Amino acid sequence: MALIVQKFGGTSVGSIDRIRNVARRALATAAQGHEVVVIVSAMSGETNRLLKLAHEVTQIPDAREMDVIAATGEQVSAALCAMAIQAEGGKARSLLGHQVKILTDGAFTKARIKAIEGSKIFSTVKKGAIAVVAGFQGVDENGDITTLGRGGSDTTAVAVAAAIGADACEIFTDVDGVYTTDPNVCPSARKISKISYEEMLELASLGAKVLQIRSVEIAMKYGVPVHVRSSFSDAEGTWVTKEDQSLEDVVVTGVAYDKNEARVVVTGVEDKPGIVAELFGAIAEKNVSVDMIIQSPAIASGPNGAGEGRTDVAFTVLKTDLARAKPFIDEVARSLEATSVRYDEGIAKVSIVGLGMRSHAGVAAKMFRILAKEGINISAISTSEIKVSCLVADKYTELAVRALHDGFGLSDAV
Amino acid sequence: MALIVQKFGGTSVGSIDRIRNVARRALATAAQGHEVVVIVSAMSGETNRLLKLAHEVTQIPDAREMDVIAATGEQVSAALCAMAIQAEGGKARSLLGHQVKILTDGAFTKARIKAIEGSKIFSTVKKGAIAVVAGFQGVDENGDITTLGRGGSDTTAVAVAAAIGADACEIFTDVDGVYTTDPNVCPSARKISKISYEEMLELASLGAKVLQIRSVEIAMKYGVPVHVRSSFSDAEGTWVTKEDQSLEDVVVTGVAYDKNEARVVVTGVEDKPGIVAELFGAIAEKNVSVDMIIQSPAIASGPNGAGEGRTDVAFTVLKTDLARAKPFIDEVARSLEATSVRYDEGIAKVSIVGLGMRSHAGVAAKMFRILAKEGINISAISTSEIKVSCLVADKYTELAVRALHDGFGLSDAV
Known part of the structure; x- marks a missing residue:
């Protein structure tokens, strides 16, 4: 039995049907005897809709209030995903940033994670339920809601995996792994089955935007094995690990x-x-x-x-x-x-x-x-x-x- | 100088323009030297949109997860309202149910308020800012998000007013007060300028749905003077008070x-x-x-x-x-x-x-x-x-x- 963190991005939870797929995949992993923690982004398009709403009020929205609004995107998708797991006959509970709790600094819209309490996640999985954690969001020392910036759900996933000592962090995305180069430029590009954190950092910062660079830094620091793979197939993707x-x-x-x-x-x-x-x-x-x-x-x-x-x-x-x-x-x-x-x-x-x-x-x-x-x-x-x-x-x-x-x-x- | 709670329902925050009006009204009250706490509902239509989303996932959504989703409606309008106040040159901070905190029992979708901590609201208004509190929502002893049921923002408003010892609780709505009977049935119906809690309770339970019955019970219990009035005019409405x-x-x-x-x-x-x-x-x-x-x-x-x-x-x-x-x-x-x-x-x-x-x-x-x-x-x-x-x-x-x-x-x- 392993403890697995699975992260699904905005496209993977972009519709109710896709959320059902997320639920089935998490349940399939649980059915193999694993404990599962799911991290979700906002439904694709939702964050932009919320930002637009704020910008209708004012050209320069207050960063603190912006985060209060932006965090609702992941709040909704986490609860919908928990419901979808329940609808498939499984047990699940959504957990928000302040419930987990994911403590960050107070830099609204681009906060950095300082610490993660694992107890709520543990108590959830120990009850046989899948913990569905809202990505991208945290809470600062004042109890104010913060967000980690665009792509922050990857960071949430890896940081949660590190905090609870997960055996693996699976990043589900719309590509099936990390490639030797951009397949659009070079048709002979091949999927890399295994890559070191260091190489991934260099590739990420150079533009291979499969995985947020901050999440790779955290994975390296805590030795979290990261598996980048496709939401749409069961094929193995790319493992990002120690060299x-x-x-x-x-x-x-x-x-x-x-x-x-x-x-x-x-x-x-x-x-x-x-x-x-x-x-x-x-x-x-x-x-x-x-x-x-x-x-x-x-x-x-x-x-x-x-x-x-x-x-x-x-x-x-x-x-x-x-x-x-x-x-x-x-x-x-x-x-x-x-x-x-x-x-x-x-x-x-x-x-x-x-x-x-x-x-x-x-x-x-x-x-x-x-x-x-x-x-x-x-x-x-x-x-x-x-x-x-x-x-x-x-x-x-x-x-x-x-x-x-x-x-x-x-x-x-x- | 008085401490005033102002509650605005879904119609009153139903568009960005209306949210601007809410901001101006709150600022006008503050400009008279008062400390102002604003309670907002979700933008009209938003709660239904969220419920529909949940019902697409499953016929019978889990009540706990339902509340996680439903609470985002007020979360967004509170932050938008705070932004609108800032855009008008004022100071404001949004406060969510778990931030205030509004402690409820664990009866998801129809929770009852058990206690309200006033300190965050006080510290906000003492800094000269308007506290914009998300209505309808609370948090139970486990830190789970709860909602008070439809119309719960009235209850939030009166309960907050009671907890902080406000001098008045203004309920802004799309009618200009409580009438002697339904004006649609009886054209000679007149606006009542003053009515007792007891009478309001009997009228509310009988169908004069200007004010949620639970909020009147709380107002009576704690002696909160409630002023029901129109969002669209400055005219006096109906005071609901001790006999x-x-x-x-x-x-x-x-x-x-x-x-x-x-x-x-x-x-x-x-x-x-x-x-x-x-x-x-x-x-x-x-x-x-x-x-x-x-x-x-x-x-x-x-x-x-x-x-x-x-x-x-x-x-x-x-x-x-x-x-x-x-x-x-x-x-x-x-x-x-x-x-x-x-x-x-x-x-x-x-x-x-x-x-x-x-x-x-x-x-x-x-x-x-x-x-x-x-x-x-x-x-x-x-x-x-x-x-x-x-x-x-x-x-x-x-x-x-x-x-x-x-x-x-x-x-x-x-």
């Missing part, structure tokens, strides 16, 4: 890409201590996230580029932040007496991820060779222990992904 | 009628102790409410009626309960060896209510004379200290109401 020996045989596990970033190049900045800190300090102050940072006199130094004692700094920011960021980047650049600031939205980031890189030399070099062979120029490189990312012109994105996927042997049948 | 000297000048305060009851006559029942108890015990067991009860050999004893040592028992039940009640009333009648059971749905109950009856003799006799003068036959009579009710053929209802309203001087200009 083990077998994983290291593969050098590259997946190829990711991200078209959401823009490149900023600040040229001719004085090359002395503190200047770069000043630049990025100013940017961080405005809540603009910076991803890649490359400082080198060799990069992008044209006629107006870095001269003696001067350097160029390149970095990427989200395209959605760019309009807002431009004025103060320009301002900081002026105050640093930079020669120029250039913005480039026509770029994409292509990355290879794999634990095997740590023990295999020359992976980055192989990546550059593969791209060069296709005539793709690399405008920036950034590396971590298990990842290499290259900025390329965005028109080459798909070509680069397919070439890397083939070149690292990911297209081969297993 | 005072001035009230006693009026013999009859109002005329009510009720077409929802059916008459049952059980004839030829053995006239010995315990028989009647057995009959009504059996009916009560099936959760059928009985209103008027008249036991007399004189009533309805025709050829098959009561003989020597036998009696007839007549009573009224809700028409909506009749189909369900018939089989076991027949069965009990058989086991009591009654001669026959007759059912009559073509009746109505007409009542006069007034504190003054206690000190004025002959009020009932005057009522009978007025009805007789119109040729209306009375098929049953029941009296309390401040009320006389007569069963008449339902086709005479409107005639009887108008005749009594005129006959007791209620149509005269004040």
Whole structure:
């Protein structure tokens, strides 16, 4: 007998029929002798309907009140799901964030979980009932309702699984697992049967949005085995677990890409201590996230580029932040007496991820060779222990992904 | 400076525009220097939408889960209302049943309030904010969400007013007060400016459904002055308060009628102790409410009626309960060896209510004379200290109401 947490997203509970399917699946798991905790999102479309209602009242709704409204989406689906389990002859009880209780900080609309009491969940499953927990929501120390931000139900699921020491956390979604790359870009992409938390983190942050990055962090921290699988079939999906020996045989596990970033190049900045800190300090102050940072006199130094004692700094920011960021980047650049600031939205980031890189030399070099062979120029490189990312012109994105996927042997049948 | 509770029903918060009106009204009261607590119902139609959703899952939804869903209606309107107050430049915080907290028994879908903690409401108003409390909902000792049943927001309002020692509880509704009788039946009906709790109780139970009967009971118990008034105007409505000297000048305060009851006559029942108890015990067991009860050999004893040592028992039940009640009333009648059971749905109950009856003799006799003068036959009579009710053929209802309203001087200009 195992203790299993099963999370169903908005699409999986998007209609009464689908809620019935959720009920049947949870009951099937219980019928195998397991104790089952179900985590549900709001019915798809419901959160948007509620947000719209709030925005009809006021352009900038109070965050505390916004959470009171948003939390009703999961409240309804949790109770409907409990009813559906009962209708199929099973026992079930819904549990809300404040009932569980899922204690968070007080950062409304983007709260972080601080602690989870497991006793109500335990007492429910010990009575032979399925506990249906409303995802996405919690309660702060004042008893105010909070929400975890979009996609927060994944986080609820993994955090609950960690808190109650579940044997597995199953994330049911509309894809059947994590793929070696985007199947829409590369038809030979394969489902990965097992991936480490570390690799999943790199893939998630790079755009493979199967699983919320925060939930992976929690799973890694507490060693929760996560099983990402399809709501619509019984096939095994992808297990996200601790790395083990077998994983290291593969050098590259997946190829990711991200078209959401823009490149900023600040040229001719004085090359002395503190200047770069000043630049990025100013940017961080405005809540603009910076991803890649490359400082080198060799990069992008044209006629107006870095001269003696001067350097160029390149970095990427989200395209959605760019309009807002431009004025103060320009301002900081002026105050640093930079020669120029250039913005480039026509770029994409292509990355290879794999634990095997740590023990295999020359992976980055192989990546550059593969791209060069296709005539793709690399405008920036950034590396971590298990990842290499290259900025390329965005028109080459798909070509680069397919070439890397083939070149690292990911297209081969297993 | 006073502490004022203002309750707004489903129609009053039925759209974003109406919610804005609620916000303005609460702020206007606050601007007069008062501390304001607002109680809101769900937006009109919302509770039905939620019930329908639950009934799509299962014919007989679990009561506990039903309350989890139903409570979201008030949760949303409380937060929207708080936002609307903020949008008008005021301070406000929504408070849910479990946050206040409004402690109830565990009778889901029809819970009764056991206690209300005032501290969260006090701390909110002491900070200069308007507390917007979700009506209709509470929490039981296990932390489970409960609801008070339809119209429960009136009860929340009066109970909160009692708990925090409010100076007044204003019930905003779509009528502008309590009338001497139904204006649709009797065009000369007048708004009553002041009525006692006791009279209101008799009028409410008789069908003047301006105010939930349970809320009047609580108001009476704790002496909360209740002001029933229109959401759509600033005019004074009707104050429901302790009786005072001035009230006693009026013999009859109002005329009510009720077409929802059916008459049952059980004839030829053995006239010995315990028989009647057995009959009504059996009916009560099936959760059928009985209103008027008249036991007399004189009533309805025709050829098959009561003989020597036998009696007839007549009573009224809700028409909506009749189909369900018939089989076991027949069965009990058989086991009591009654001669026959007759059912009559073509009746109505007409009542006069007034504190003054206690000190004025002959009020009932005057009522009978007025009805007789119109040729209306009375098929049953029941009296309390401040009320006389007569069963008449339902086709005479409107005639009887108008005749009594005129006959007791209620149509005269004040």
